[in-house]
Amino acid sequence: MLCTPSSLLFAVPPQALMNIRTLKSIYPTSGPTPLTAMQMISLHLYINRPHGSEDSLDPHYGPYISTLPREFDSHPLTWIVRSKSGIESGGVPLLGYLPPSVHASLVTLHDRFCQDRAAVRAYLTANSYISSKYDTHLANIDDSISNYVWAWLNVNTRCIYYRLKASKEDPDNLALCPILDFANHTPNGPHMTPAPSEADIWDTAPIKPIGKGFRFLSPAGVSVQEDEEIFLAYGAHPNRTLFVEYGFVNKSLGEVEITDGEVDVQDVVESLILDHKSGAHVKSVLEGEGYWGDWTLYCSRESAQPSWRLITALRLHSLFVSNNTIHHNAIQPWRDVIEGKREMISDGNELAWKESLIKICDAIVAKAHASLDNLKSDSAEYGHGWLPWMRENVRTLWREELLVAAAVKQRALRGDDF
Template sequence: MAHAGNNINVSIMANISNAQSSLNCRWSKLLAWLKTQGMKTGADDLLVECKETPTAGNGLFARTSCTPSSLLFAVPPQALMNIKTLKSLYPTSGPTPLTATQMISLHLYINRPHGSEDSLDPHYGPYISTLPREFDSHPLTWIVRSKSGTESGGVLLLRYLPPSVHASLVKLHDRFCQDRAVVREYLQTANSYISSKYDTHLANIDDSSASNYVWAWLNVNTRCIYYRLKASKEDPDNLTLCPILDFANHSPNGSHMTPAPSDADIWDTAPVKPIGRGFRFLSPADVSVQEGKEIFLAYGAHPNRTLFVEYGFVNKLLGEVEITDGEVDVQDVVESLILDHKSGVFVKSVLEDEGYWGDWTLYCSGESAQPSWRLITALRLYCLFVSNNTIQHNAIQPWRDVIAGKREIISDGNELAWKELLITICDVIVPKAQASLDSLKSDSAEFELLVAAAVKQRALRGDNF
């Protein structure tokens, strides 16, 4: 048995060594390609390097000590993958112009590496070769496989997701399907043109090739970053894939690099051209980074539900005192509560007319947890109808006065009623989250349980929200 164990250890060490060797090789090829694109990769120009981390795959680490706001690296515009740099490869004069997400995912779909080989793309091959080879642990992969009838560990996990998480995942899947349908339609009209470009016959996106498009789309959804390309700052096509940046891991804490303002943002030019110094990234502005320390990229102050659905991971919870900022969606619980009442349809119509139907959450900030204003507003109206036992428009005027800021509350009784109802809602969420925890270790369920318990505790104390 000891001899077999030694063989296993040798095998594991060999796999780790091979993976590190492969990473080093692709990193070197990436830097060589970036140099041909005009990037400076000398010791004074590139202050980061890629290494494997113990728990999060690859990461970016400081090659040398960096003072605050040091220029870590600068990627030339032509090395970025976005709707402008790809436009010449994919004519959009057909019936359906492509969005940035659709165009980038199409390019990755065409040029996905086979197995452990490098991508053969003549334009971005060395960069594409550094992207993740699979997304088996991402929930979108699970739901796509479930739609095709594939049984796997990930597919089985879907049944344990909290309702709010599952609802968000369904919305993500809808977005994915819409993009896939547009790309499929585009390929039907541009297949011959693209095939001549790549000297190959491009198969349409069907069930047999769906996994390739899932891989491509998830690379875009999880790795693209905002990059000003359009006249409007809010244009959804203002995004890009950026070499080197891809290796940075997310952390809600720690040392975060920041993108420097682009020329387009500084001068607010329109139309915007991807010119100038490219995409530049700076070390943290408030602290120095020591040599060998990992440098993170903050994905935003997202709740674990969003991080899990969009990116496939969650922030680790360290206990009730250290609940991370975020929110818990209680849409399913509150909607059922309202519509099960005899006045439910009318309550829904009023909330819809006033813009308060849906998007009801419990959220935490710092060490405090509370219901959102939208949830409080909906519960106040519901309790008003329950207490009056009537359906009349004139009965809701006190509620309208509250949302208009003309009065603080409807009545003391109404305040007591909606807070008691809030406790009931928390009592529904807590056991559901606990059941998910008992069936499957889930940080998302743990988060829902902790926030709901904290909100309930505050409501029982009579705290003001």
């Protein structure tokens, strides 16, 4: 059987989707503890998690819930939750091997998880009429956390954008979708795509309160042969995001060449700036102008470069370093650059910030080499189940940092313009 380009693969009716509208009758959102879509869907899974290998007893979505993954032991959020309970088994030791930027992103994810869990617990406390459904989950605090990690990760790793609100950016525009969540991710095509909804076409809130469901189309540019797998793209995310949010990375990078990559250099740049006597002042100015943090290095087939935010921060840092005293007027050339009134502060400043960039790249490369060596020497600890695969994912994160930093350094040494 041949599937022609952009043809209908399958359709999911609106009632089969799990979202804030379809669950509203079960969990009213009025009252002192309203729930977000993320919290409501994870609450429903939390209450209706299957026991062991049994099917879910949920009368609404039981068959679908029974198809969901039964555990997320390999996901890094599970590791950090277990580490908080003093557990050191499974993937918990790998937390110590993560690049600092990845670990920081994981901590941010854990904070979001804790906030959602607290909101769900408050909702359950305020709505005792469903106590018979959740008492068993709260009887043991360890089981309670484990069950909610399972529920929350199913939503966080498998939900898809689904327009339900007037605003396209509303965070409640999401749903769990049966059938679709069997699709694997690939960064490159061909991908199946959701057909635009009426709300997206006309840019209005859907006429029907729960939308019109999902229709999924085959890849636009190619025909799909029988028995050929069709993939879904989770978005143009760096490996750091894929690892933290979904628990995997794109395929391993080569040891010599890199095609795409991104490195968050917050920890290295923050130390560079704050270790100088002018650091507090530089930070204050960058915060005031909205340029503190979110500093990255990029690499693609076409180029390798620091982000504009990083260049901006390093220019200011170099301006302060080169002056024993800095007055407000002395910063004006830097402000002129970020406002587009001039291309650069001076030739000397350009050389200085690029020298700082090279030092940053050297620090990242050195740290990556050391971490890769440590992971290699400790490989015997990760020899069974999913641990070797996840260990290799962590190595991929470090290889990406190494190769991106090396590529950016090479351009800086050549004197290329960024």
